[in-house]
Every structure is written in structure tokens, then in C-alpha cells.
Amino acid sequence: MWNIDLTDLEELKPHADRLFEKKKSLDESRPLPNSALQRIRTDLSIEWTYNSNSIEGNTLSLRETQMVLQEGITIKGKTLVEHFEAHNHEKAIDYLYTLVNKNYVLRSIDVLSLHGLVLRSIEDDYAGRIRNGGVRIIGANFTPPNANKVSDLLDELISFVNENTDGLNDVLLATIFHHKLVWIHPFFDGNGRTVRLAMNLLLMRNGFPPAIILKNDRKKYYEALNQANNGNYHKLYLLMLQALERSLNIYLNAMPGNTYGEYEPISHIVSEPEFKYGQEYISLLARQGKIDAYKEGRNWLTTREAINNYIKTRKRDR
Ligand SMILES: Nc1ncnc2c1ncn2[C@@H]1O[C@H](COP(=O)(O)OP(=O)(O)OP(=O)(O)O)[C@@H](O)[C@H]1O
Ligand SMILES: [Mg+2]
DSSP states (O other): OOOOOOGGGGGGHHHHHHHHHHHHHHHHHOOOOHHHHHHHHHHHHHHHHHHHHHHHTOOOOHHHHHHHHHHOOOOTTSOHHHHHHHHHHHHHHHHHHHHOSTTOOOOHHHHHHHHHHHTTTTSTTTTTOOOSSOOOOTTOSSOOOOHHHHHHHHHHHHHHHHHOTTOOOHHHHHHHHHHHHHHHOOSSSOHHHHHHHHHHHHHHTTTOOOOOOOGGGHHHHHHHHHHHHTTOOHHHHHHHHHHHHHHHHHHHHHSTTOSSOOOEEHHHHHHSTTOOSOHHHHHHHHHTTOSSEEEETTEEEEOHHHHHHHHHHHHHHO
């Protein structure tokens, strides 16, 4: 029932390989100093909270989210619910960190617990509970399954993930889990935030940093889910690879003696007089995951090495 067409994902293999290389070098260079680790983890938790809640419609900015979480400040003009959402999401992340370790096996109870934390004090009637009625997703190309099927579907999905009979890599497995869970849409509300947490259980148990889907990619994310509904995972897998690579880069950049070069905005690199390629072309390579790059706000960052490597390989292939 969860048959998946992987044929058109071949094209993303170089991107995935690059990411696993980075993961390896992160593993090998551990441990980072505790204070540095702690700082990155805190920053990422704030970003994760901001982006995930913002995708859902919360209007707190990144800076406001940080003030709410770190200084306990109330932001004028923002609703109580928006404040709860920020605090709840942070608690859910903390809970997630208590679960993840090498031997972690996905359980539906943990998905429910995360959901319970996400909607605590906001929708107490159904926080942590599977829906008992129909739902629709605005803009989606399908209607989620009937409520009486949800519990079985959820169990099947959890078994699918834990058995992983096709030996899918961690990122692809998390991608498929992400899509199937929002497809089932087990809850009346909070499905997106919950799955963006839960998919990270699958990644972080194996030592990956969290993958954060960016608010700026919301439109792309929804399109990717619509394509996944039609059995095509290319776009969603790419989005996940990019999200994860961004977090990996943040860790790698913090490491003493990292060998990945300096990340700079593409606009800087292409403005050098001796640089032969245009912004459009390099940005396209970045968006397609063909070069090592990640997004900061609206800007793509990459390294000169990444561009040179790509161009060298292109020449060799021809
Ligand atoms: N076309 C689609 N196909 C499948 N799932 C979709 C589609 N569009 C959106 N979704 C998923 O449904 C989620 C919205 O569901 P819901 O409102 O329950 O979650 P939320 O956490 O309250 O909000 P959000 O998910 O927007 O953050 C989206 O985040 C996304 O994960
Ligand atoms: Mg919602």
C-alpha cells in the first residue's frame, strides 16, 4: 500500500551523496566544544520554531520568537495563541531531544505526544488525539482518508518506517514518512507542525541535525506535497536534502579547521570581474541541489570551491 516510485530520484543521488559525506565528516570531527554545540542547538531550535509556526500562519518574526522564548517577553499586537504556539513548539523540541538516541524506534505514541505538546492549551480537546471526523486540506489535490481508517493507516505507516524493507536512506525514509503522515492527516489541526517535528526523530536518532523547512519555501513545500500525492517524490526529497544540508553546514562552519570553504552570497561571487558565470545560472544550480549551497533568508549562499568543483566535473563528463 505504500509502494513508491523511486525511478526519478536517481538524479538527486549526487546531492544525497554529498550530504552523507558531510554527515560523515561531522561524525568524525566530533565532539565540538559543549558551549558551541549548545549555542547552535538553541539557535536552530528558535529557527525551527519560527519557521514551522510561520508556515502554519503564526505571525511572530524570527526575532520576536527569539524574544518570547529566551526572554519570556510578550509581544504587543500578537495573540495569546501565537505566544503559546512558540512556547509549545519549543517544549516539543525539548521532548524530542529526550527521545532521540541510536536505538530509537519510531512509535505512534511519540507522534501523539508531540502533537499533544504542539496544541497544549490551544486545542486541549484534541491535543494528542487522532481525529474522529473528516478534514480537508485547502489547496490540496486530494481529500484525506476517512476518520475510521486513520488509526490503522498510522500503524501501517509506523511499521513501514521501522521495517524499511527497501533499505531507504535516512533522508528518503524521513521524506516519505513526512508525506504519508500529512496525507493520512491524523489530526484535526497541527498535522504539519507535528510531522515537521516527527520526521526529525528519524533523522536525529542517526546523528543528523534537524531539517528545517523554511517559511520562505512554503509555496514550494505545498507544491512538493501535491506532487508526492501523485507518487512523485522528487521535489519533496530535494527540499528535505536542502533543509538538512543547511543545518549540516551550520555545524560544519562552526568546526575548527572545516574544509568546506567560505559560504558567500551568490551575488557576491558573481560580481567579481573575473567570474565567468551569471547569477541566474549559479542560482539555478543552487536551487537544483547541483552545487553545495544553502539558503539564508532570501539569499543563496555557496562557496567558490563548490562552483569550481561542479564546473570541473561537467567538463569531464562532456
Ligand atoms: N497538497 C497537500 N498534500 C498533502 N499534505 C499537504 C498539502 N498541503 C499541505 N499539506 C500538509 O498539511 C499541513 C497543514 O495541516 P494542519 O493545518 O493540520 O497543520 P498545522 O500544523 O496546523 O499547519 P501547517 O501544517 O500549515 O503548519 C501542511 O503543513 C502540510 O504538511
Ligand atoms: Mg492548521
